[in-house]
Amino acid sequence: MGFPDNFLWGGAVAAHQLEGAWNEDGRGPSICDVLTGGAHGVARRITDGVVPGENYPNQRGIDYYHTFREDDALFQEMGFKCFRTSISWSRIFPNGDEEEPNEEGLKFYERLFEDYRARGMEPVVTLSHFEMPLHLAKMGGFANREVVDYYFKFASTVMDRYKDLVKYWLTFNEVNNQMEMHTEIFPYTNSGIIPNPKDDWHTVEQKIWQAIHNEFVASALVVQRGHQINPDFQIGCMLAMVPIYPATCKPEDVMHAEVLMRDRYLFGDVYVNGEYPCYLLNRWDREGFDIAMEPGDTDIIAAGTVDFISISYYMSAAVSAEKVPEFDGHGLPGQVKNPYIKATDWGWQIDPVGLRYVLCSLFERYGKPIFIVENGIGMYETPDSDGYIADDARIDYLRSHIEQVRKAIDYDGVPVIGYTVWGCIDVISFGTGEMKKRYGMIYVDADDNGNGSYKRSRKKSFYWYRDVISSNGENL
Numbered sequence: 001m002g003f004p005d006n007f008l009w010g011g012a013v014a015a016h017q018l019e020g021a022w023n024e025d026g027r028g029p030s031i032c033d034v035l036t037g038g039a040h041g042v043a044r045r046i047t048d049g050v051v052p053g054e055n056y057p058n059q060r061g062i063d064y065y066h067t068f069r070e071d072d073a074l075f076q077e078m079g080f081k082c083f084r085t086s087i088s089w090s091r092i093f094p095n096g097d098e099e100e101p102n103e104e105g106l107k108f109y110e111r112l113f114e115d116y117r118a119r120g121m122e123p124v125v126t127l128s129h130f131e132m133p134l135h136l137a138k139m140g141g142f143a144n145r146e147v148v149d150y151y152f153k154f155a156s157t158v159m160d161r162y163k164d165l166v167k168y169w170l171t172f173n174e175v176n177n178q179m180e181m182h183t184e185i186f187p188y189t190n191s192g193i194i195p196n197p198k199d200d201w202h203t204v205e206q207k208i209w210q211a212i213h214n215e216f217v218a219s220a221l222v223v224q225r226g227h228q229i230n231p232d233f234q235i236g237c238m239l240a241m242v243p244i245y246p247a248t249c250k251p252e253d254v255m256h257a258e259v260l261m262r263d264r265y266l267f268g269d270v271y272v273n274g275e276y277p278c279y280l281l282n283r284w285d286r287e288g289f290d291i292a293m294e295p296g297d298t299d300i301i302a303a304g305t306v307d308f309i310s311i312s313y314y315m316s317a318a319v320s321a322e323k324v325p326e327f328d329g330h331g332l333p334g335q336v337k338n339p340y341i342k343a344t345d346w347g348w349q350i351d352p353v354g355l356r357y358v359l360c361s362l363f364e365r366y367g368k369p370i371f372i373v374e375n376g377i378g379m380y381e382t383p384d385s386d387g388y389i390a391d392d393a394r395i396d397y398l399r400s401h402i403e404q405v406r407k408a409i410d411y412d413g414v415p416v417i418g419y420t421v422w423g424c425i426d427v428i429s430f431g432t433g434e435m436k437k438r439y440g441m442i443y444v445d446a447d448d449n450g451n452g453s454y455k456r457s458r459k460k461s462f463y464w465y466r467d468v469i470s471s472n473g474e475n476l
């Protein structure tokens, strides 16, 4: 027993967090290019266009656009069986609404995916990882139905072009993050909804729900088209899985956690079952949302269900039905600190058993294979006098999570197809825009303001993970 022979060990990144080269070779501005740098407790701001003097970390990333061959060689040295990245939509369609794609952009990903293949790494490609051309966001993002057509065109173009290079596709990264509707960043990065101070709360929510419906249609159309392009394609959805536990066994706490979990499951429920669950239809009705649907939408959603589920997993949460005090990491209604587990410096509560718990819950709910496409820990790190980083805490984090994956496979019988460590090389943090929130097994010498040599070096976890992969998960 243990990990299957063809288990996809690897690493994961996203285009806007590492490529840089934001305005090279015909690329248009993407929504991430106008996100300023933030910090823990300091939200990133969305500026109106590129404002001189602001710090936009995603514009430079870690310069992977120019260094990918050297970086890929390091991934190969770790023995990666797969590599997850995303396609930057605005490299292919700079404004999103062009007739013809940008050939330079298409060529870049061709070279990239060929390089992965040549190194024995199966590409795992996210179509939209918190990205769309800025121009489309200005049109209203996914709340505007036209954007469905532009997404479809983008996705069909790249699926067709890379049909012999890429087999695993993910439609939208962590599509359920936007259920944190009160934040500015998630509706923006999931759906291209630019905050408008004139909108009242009901209008904001209405737009987000409309965007969500449109994304269900968009994803289903792309799943169907992808299967026509190449019947061997495996096309999945991608959910941020943060299990929400009741703070106590008080029935009200249990029910509160159950209701909040629907915000996570909703997307799986529609993507896998191909229909809207009653709890959502009732909610729209109760809260007065009127979602515009075109004739045929429900048939499209029913016909375009996904082949597998992919998830990110970092932490769990606990909630109480009572009024509770604020704490670091507080985000959900009634969220409390879990006294049984520790948190990272950014308040993310570390819970390896929670990973096994979500794998079981998802498999029992959907009966589909599961790909863990993100797991990892963000840490402050400074090289020692020899330039080395002994990141034992990262090794502990990854080890304890991989042990739980193994249990889910061996004991629970969950078909887990792969595991990719998030930010296998240090990249720009999505949530804070920091460089110093590091996830990598490879260190990148750069700071939050873009100073540094950008030189790469292997951390202790690099050697540890190499051994994990070469022993197929036996040597943890």
Ligand code: P53
Binding pocket: 014, 173, 174, 240, 312, 314, 374, 378, 422, 428, 429, 430, 431, 432, 437
């Ligand atoms: P950063 C919240 C909860 C779970 C996953 O995040 C999340 C977030 C967003 O902060 O995002 C995913 O860099 C996302 C990646 C991101 C990674 O987790 O904020 O898919 O793009 O970098 C880690 O620490």
